[in-house]
Amino acid sequence: MLQATATLARHQVEPVESPLVARITDDPAEIRQAMQLRYRVFAEGMGAQLPTAAEGLDYDRFDDLCMHLIVKDVLNDQVVGYSRILTNELAEQAGGFYSATEFDLSNIVRPGKRYMEIGRTCVDPDFRSGAVIGLLWSAMAQFMSANNIDYxxxxxxxxxxxxxxxxxxxxxxxxxxxxxxxxxxAEPKVRMPGIEVSLDGKALVPALLKAYLRIGVKVCGEPCLDKEFNVADALILLARDDINQRYLRHFARAED
Structure with a gap:
């Protein structure tokens, strides 16, 4: 089982440090907490229109097969960070990777290579510091190494x-x-409309995507428009040998 620890002082409470633990879980209660977190982030925070909204949860057919990577605030028994993982074998059982519902992956997924797909990555708004992201990525890097994952x-x-x-x-x-x-x-199945803009895009990159880029991630071309989630999805790719270990350690140390 993957496990990593760090400490993080919670905002707007007494200055008590709360231990955080990252691990893959099959505990139904923790998975439900993760789905509730996903709902809060994607539906309440980003305006996603989810078919499971009435339950206050976000889940789909991939959740029954994937591995659930959580970051848990042990002191408060609360899931505060999340990403799901699909390997080649799990994706085969699911009928393909989730990304294949949005992109043509023929130039990305190549014979003889091992892949892990992450998805639904999110962090509780009260814990959006480098510590949670660092724990998620440290666990992902450990998983890649332990399972001989190429990308x-x-x-x-x-x-x-x-x-x-x-x-x-x-x-x-x-x-x-x-x-x-x-x-x-990767060619998107639904392209985003093109318009002329004069904004500085570098200053507007979302924090989570910015963290990905600093770790070494590349973007595989134009994004796919996901109207249900009210987002443009960029397909990211990271070779195991390209992980920026120095910056990953920087995330794990960060607390503010």
Whole structure:
């Protein structure tokens, strides 16, 4: 079982340090907490229209097969960070990777290579510091090494709550600085409308995606428009050998 620890002082409470633990869980209560966290982040925070909204949960058919990576605030028995993992074998059972519902992966998923797909990655708003992200990524890096994974991939969401202009500016910046080589691109199944913008996209990159980029992630081309989640999804790809270990350690140490 993966496990890593760090401490984080909670905001707006007495200065008591709360231990955080990252692990893969199969505990139904913890998985339900994770689905509640996903609902709060994606539905309440980003405006996603979820078919499971009446339950206050976010889940889909992939959740019955994937591995659930959580960061837990042990002191308060609360899941505060999350990402799900699909390996080649689990994706085969699910009928394919989740990313394949949004992108043509023929240039990305190659024979003889092992992949892990992350998805639904989110952090409780009260815990959005480098510590939680660092724990998630440390656990992912351990998983890649322990399971001989060649590539990590997944969909990084860019909110559309403010319209298309900010998102187009972000993609323009990513296109200039962070896209993969032409032969490692994924074609989106639903393209985002193109508009002219003069915004500085670098300054608008969401914190979670910015963290991915600093760890070494590349973006596999143009994003897919996900109207249900009210986001533009960028397909990310990271080779195991390209992980920025120095920056990963920086995240794990950060507390503010």
């Amino acid at each position: 990590l991939m997944g969909c990084a969401s860019i909110p559309l709550s403010d319209g298309y202009a900010r998102t187009v500016a972000i993609i323009n910046h990513l296109r200039d600085k962070h896209f993969t080589a032409d032969d490692m691109r």
